[in-house]
Every structure is written in structure tokens, then in C-alpha cells.
Amino acid sequence: MTNEESSSKVDRSGRANKGSYMQDDWAAYALEESKKAGQPAHTSPEAVNGAVQHNQSTNGVAQPIALSALSRLRNAAVNDRIKEIEERLAKERDVIPGMITTGTVTLVYAPSGAGKTVWILGNLFQSIRNNLIRGSDVIYFNEDDGAKGVLQKAKLGHKHGMTMVTLANSPDPTLRNTADALRLLTAIRQEGEADGKIVICDTLKKFAPVLNKSDMREILHVFREFAAAGGTVILLGHCNKHRTMDGRLIYEGVGDLKADVDNMFGLDPLNDKFATYQELLVINEKDRSQISFEGGFKYKQTGALISYEESVDSVQFMSPDQISDLKDKQRGQINVGKALSKYEDEYVLLHSIMKDGRSYSQSDLFSFLNDDDVNPNGCSRKTLRNCIDLLKNNHLKLERRGAHGKKFYQWQSF
Numbered sequence: 001m002t003n004e005e006s007s008s009k010v011d012r013s014g015r016a017n018k019g020s021y022m023q024d025d026w027a028a029y030a031l032e033e034s035k036k037a038g039q040p041a042h043t044s045p046e047a048v049n050g051a052v053q054h055n056q057s058t059n060g061v062a063q064p065i066a067l068s069a070l071s072r073l074r075n076a077a078v079n080d081r082i083k084e085i086e087e088r089l090a091k092e093r094d095v096i097p098g099m100i101t102t103g104t105v106t107l108v109y110a111p112s113g114a115g116k117t118v119w120i121l122g123n124l125f126q127s128i129r130n131n132l133i134r135g136s137d138v139i140y141f142n143e144d145d146g147a148k149g150v151l152q153k154a155k156l157g158h159k160h161g162m163t164m165v166t167l168a169n170s171p172d173p174t175l176r177n178t179a180d181a182l183r184l185l186t187a188i189r190q191e192g193e194a195d196g197k198i199v200i201c202d203t204l205k206k207f208a209p210v211l212n213k214s215d216m217r218e219i220l221h222v223f224r225e226f227a228a229a230g231g232t233v234i235l236l237g238h239c240n241k242h243r244t245m246d247g248r249l250i251y252e253g254v255g256d257l258k259a260d261v262d263n264m265f266g267l268d269p270l271n272d273k274f275a276t277y278q279e280l281l282v283i284n285e286k287d288r289s290q291i292s293f294e295g296g297f298k299y300k301q302t303g304a305l306i307s308y309e310e311s312v313d314s315v316q317f318m319s320p321d322q323i324s325d326l327k328d329k330q331r332g333q334i335n336v337g338k339a340l341s342k343y344e345d346e347y348v349l350l351h352s353i354m355k356d357g358r359s360y361s362q363s364d365l366f367s368f369l370n371d372d373d374v375n376p377n378g379c380s381r382k383t384l385r386n387c388i389d390l391l392k393n394n395h396l397k398l399e400r401r402g403a404h405g406k407k408f409y410q411w412q413s414f
Contacts, residue, residue, distance in 0.1 A: 109237035122315025135161025195230030210253035247337030346387035354411035
């Protein structure tokens with residue numbers, strides 16, 4: 001196929017032409033069916049894509065017979081391919097144990113700087129070392145790094161036998177942008193080599209316009225066809241800068257994407273960049289596996305004493321007890337977010353009173369409401385109590401004293 005013919009499948013905006021992909025699919029399928037039926041396989045695109053068969057001849061010249069629309073629909077049915085699908089599902093295996101399996105399209109999103117790349121590389125390397133997958137089956141599109149990061153990750157990938165690709169500096173002039181990559185993935189599928197291959201897009205935002213429904217629909221169509229042929233696609237995405245009012249992550253992209261993927265997970269980082277370990281709680285947005293994944297991961301954060309490779313190699317699943325503590329921590333952070341969004345004046349009032357580190361009873365705190373200098377914004381007992389309840393066991397350390405368990409609170413910073 002010439003470059004002109006290849007580029008005809010992509011419009012001027014770089015989007016994959018869906019009609020061309022569907023024609024290619026029909027061509028491959030019709031040729032396969034003609035072989036099964038003992039009919040001569042004609043490779044002419046006009047014959048196959050035009051839904052005709054050269055199964056009769058007059059004076060030695062093949063005569064085309066058009067297939068009816070109903071015949072084409074029946075030929076496309078899965079009824080006669082049940083065994084083939086069962087055999088493919090029987091070969092299904094874990095890519096990331098208990099979370100991502102082969103033959104699926106999965107979106108994993110997290111805030112910028114949370115460690116998505118560390119997380120995915122660490123898990124892939126472990127799966128390769130544990131013989132769950134082969135490094136030679138992994139195709140990693142790194143579109144989220146500068147030259148230094150590209151080199152750093154290329155060395156790690158090479159050590160594990162992975163194919164690391166960065167489109168911007170590809171030596172192949174026909175593999176320089178998203179449209180080129182999509183054509184190549186389609187060709188891999190049509191050549192029967194998608195089965196077992198694992199494609200990583202890091203990140204989806206740099207690989208595709210995540211806020212354009214039409215573009216994303218066509219690109220996801222290519223990924224879903226690749227997965228249907230036995231391949232696996234893992235997309236790494238970003239979150240919005242701001243969380244919801246109750247502190248939850250918001251995926252940055254069109255909402256339709258959730259319907260077009262098999263699995264969708266969020267990675268919620270619960271430590272700041274100065275902590276020794278980063279802890280990631282997995283938010284299960286969508287999971288088509290029989291047992292829904294719940295869990296978390298942690299890894300050593302890169303720093304003066306921790307190299308990037310050491311950080312990647314430190315990625316590990318967290319124990320059930322650790323995950324329980326992590327959920328409590330997340331719940332606390334969400335409550336702090338609620339307090340700041342709903343009761344900002346009350347939050348500021350409590351902090352200004354309690355920043356001296358002393359303990360105050362609830363009645364002590366209520367008494368400050370009558371002081372206009374301390375309470376210039378007119379906070380009420382009800383709103384202050386609501387704010388205290390949200391901050392309890394987070395910023396407010398609760399202690400009970402006396403025979404009747406009177407409540408005392410002390411402000412603590414994180």
C-alpha cells in the first residue's frame with residue numbers, strides 16, 4: 001500500500017476514517033469466509049468491499065454475483081464463530097493481577113504528578129518478571145516526556161524487552177502522528193498479529209483529543225477492534241485540576257469515553273510529594289470482570305536518594321489492612337474538602353482560635369461565636385457544629401475527658 005493510499009484513510013485533521021476501517025474489516029472477513037466455504041479467495045478490494053463474489057464464469061471470465069444486505073449481515077454474525085471466541089477467552093490472562101486482563105480496553109486516570117507512569121511501568125515489569133506477559137508483546141507509546149524522560153524510560157523498557165515508541169522522534173516518516181499509529185495498529189490486527197499484544201498510550205491526552213467526542217469515538221473504535229482481535233489496550237489519562245465539591249477526582253475528557261472502554265480506574269494519591277511513599281487508592285469507575293477490583297498501590301517517591309528505576313521497582317500492592325486505612329484517610333480528605341467548600345468561614349474561625357495548639361471543649365468554641373472580633377462573618381452554632389463534625393479525626397483531634405466523656409478538640413496540621 002502506498003503512502004497516498006494509507007493517508008486516504010485519514011482526513012485532514014488527522015482523524016481515522018471509520019468507513020475505511022469498516023471496509024477493511026469486511027474485506028478480511030469475507031476473504032476468510034470464502035476460504036472456509038471452499039470458494040476461490042479474491043484479493044481484489046473492489047470485489048470484497050463491493051460485496052461481490054466471483055464464483056461463476058462465462059467463457060472463462062469470472063462473473064460477479066452481489067451479496068444481499070441480509071446475507072452480509074448474517075455472514076457478520078458471531079453464531080458461527082462461537083468456538084473461536086471461546087478459545088480466545090480461554091487464553092485470557094492477567095496483565096495486572098486482578099485488575100486488567102488481556103483482550104480489554106482500560107482507561108486509568110490520575111492527577112498530574114501522581115505517578116501514573118511509575119505505576120504502569122512497575123506493574124508491567126513485575127508481570128514480565130513473573131512470566132504473566134512477555135516483554136516483547138508490550139508496545140509502549142510514550143507521548144508525555146521530554147528527551148531526558150524518553151531516554152530514561154526507553155532504557156528501562158529495553159531491559160525488559162519492550163517496544164518503546166515516541167511518535168515525535170520516530171525515524172519512520174510514516175509513523176509520526178496519531179493517525180499513523182492508528183493505521184499501524186489496524187494493519188497489525190489485519191495481519192493477524194494483534195493477539196497477545198499489549199499497547200500502552202501514555203498519555204491519552206497527548207495521543208488523542210480527549211475533549212472531542214467524534215474524534216474519540218473513531219479512535220476508540222480502532223482500539224476496540226484491536227482488543228477484539230486478542231490485543232490489550234491501556235490508556236493513561238489525566239484528571240481535572242479541581243475535584244468535585246466533596247473532594248473526588250474528575251476525569252479530564254468526554255463522558256462518553258466511559259461507555260467505550262471495558263474498564264475505568266482512578267488512582268487517587270493520598271500523600272504529598274514530600275512523603276517517602278506515595279499511596280494510590282484505586283477508584284473503580286467501571287469493571288467488567290466477574291470480581292470487581294478493590295485495592296491500592298504504593299511506591300517510593302523519586303528524590304535525592306531514590307532513583308527513578310528504584311521508584312519503578314518499588315511499586316507494590318497494598319494489604320487489605322493498609323487499604324482499609326487508606327480508605328479512612330481518603331474519607332478524611334474528602335471531608336476536609338467538604339468543610340472548605342461549604343463552611344469556609346467556620347474553618348477559618350476554628351483555625352484562628354486553635355492555632356495555639358491548646359485543647360478546647362465544644363462549649364468553649366461555641367462561646368467565641370458571641371465575639372464579633374473573632375467571629376466577624378456571623379458563623380452560627382449549627383454551621384460551626386457541622387464544620388467540626390467534618391473535621392473530626394482529621395484536623396480536629398478528639399479527646400474525651402472526665403467521668404461523662406466531655407469532648408475536647410485540638411487542631412492538628414498535616
